Amino acid sequence: MGYRLVCIDMDGTLLNSCKQISKTTKASLLKAHQREVQIVITTGRVYIDAAYYASQIGLRSPIIASNGAYIRDQQSQQLIYQSLLHEKLALRILDICKRYHVSPNFHTPQQEYYGGIYLAIRWLVFCFRNWITGNKSSVKRKYVPNYRQWRRVFAKEQDRMIKCIIIHFNKEKLAKIRNELSRIAELEVVSSASNNIEVNYKGTSKGKGVEILARHYGIPREEIIAIGDNENDLSMIEYAGLGVAMGNALDFVKEKADYITDTNDNDGVAKVIDKFVLNS
Template sequence: MKLIATDLDGTLLNQNHEISEENKKALQLAKESGVEVVVATGRSYSAAKFPLMNAGLDFPIICLNGAKIYDKDDQLIRSAPLDKQTCRKIQQVCQQNNMYFEVFTNKATYSESREKFLEVMIDIMESAYPGSSREDLKVQAANRFQQERIETIHDFDALFDREDIEVYKILAFSLLDNTLDQVKSTLENEQYLTITSSGLSNLEFNHPDAQKGIAVKTFAKKYDIKMENVMAIGDNFNDVSMIEAAGFGVAMGNANEKIKTLADYTTKANHEDGVAFAVREFLNK
């Protein structure tokens, strides 16, 4: 094993959205053993950097599902923005289906309403964590605005008209499965679009070249590492391309069952230091 590519949310991060001491030590041990480590996430660069800095870690980052790749010196290696016409089509279909959505760009992440975001996220988290108080969930949801630097905007047409704007990802939410299915089926045949999901009740829209698997291959090639010597760890559908591309694909214990069937190995859950368990298991081999 010469390269480890790990997802963040639901994988390297625990239930408190932090990198545990065990996960930190295991990745540091891998680095000391000569193994390269890269984070591959759907988050923006700044939001991905946040938990790494808190843990005292400094790894290259594949962000926005592979739309942007940064080396350990914060230099952009590669980017794959969405076509603006495709962005307008996503906007139209999401608005027709009353879906809240966010647009991730080279300038900022834009949302039509902070209040609508909080309402949607609280409802989603309330379903996932029924024991939590609504007030606690509101605080957790509000923290995401700080991490993602989300700005409100009321005219997406004007945003997409701007020549200085590049769109790297659009993230849309709905609590209704039939709405998610309808939007996905409407857009899945668009030529310059790939659709994945990173969790409950969302769809993620990227350029077809902006996939974690493609980005991990690009990163591995930069370091002259063959894909057979790559381990990729993830928990959700936006991790599938890198789990399948890697020589050794690892699913988290908390992963969707379909992800587990695609992986070569299933480790412990994210709240059980599953990344550390997998890394130590295979460093020993």
């Protein structure tokens, strides 16, 4: 049996600690891609950001973005799947954040809207780092200063809003927010780091996204590899025929994986590709 679809998380997996893809990893992925293996970046980030990194490798495979909420074929630009956070649901999320004095961050496939001074500074630092490293990702980012402006954003983007991420370093406050959000039947709530909550429409996940894409191409789950490191990767690791946890993955992710590779700073992804795709 040969693997025909490899789904790879970005942060903590494909990207090293410097948020870059190593030359070794690029070379292994490109070799597999040239053998007509679908190498699919599967990320919580927005589509346009993931597409930038795919272009750095030379990949033309589809992309699963925003935790499975948005799947697009890069070559044909066909939208394969989209899961929306509708306007009223986005407002409910905003109201919960407002009660805890926390500023959310809402995403469309091409744009990120954020509130709060902390996030404004964070994105300035992020953009400066990208400029230093040569990252020319064309993600648009816009600061939303107040509730009235958020209502306008939700009305304008009602057919494009696909994800919310809440970032805060007070873990107790985050836990309370997560508990409230989890009680809303229409929401799917996960995390990709200790300081965040990621929110999509119910039933949206990386695992579901992999399943949808595999069905689109007629690829059985036994011929799929999924590689990740965090909670939001767990669904695809469990779905794939070969679920791989990074060496730097959380312990409960490692427990669910079929195989544990090296860390993201030691070419863990390349080692999986070499072992199970190129040398099998």
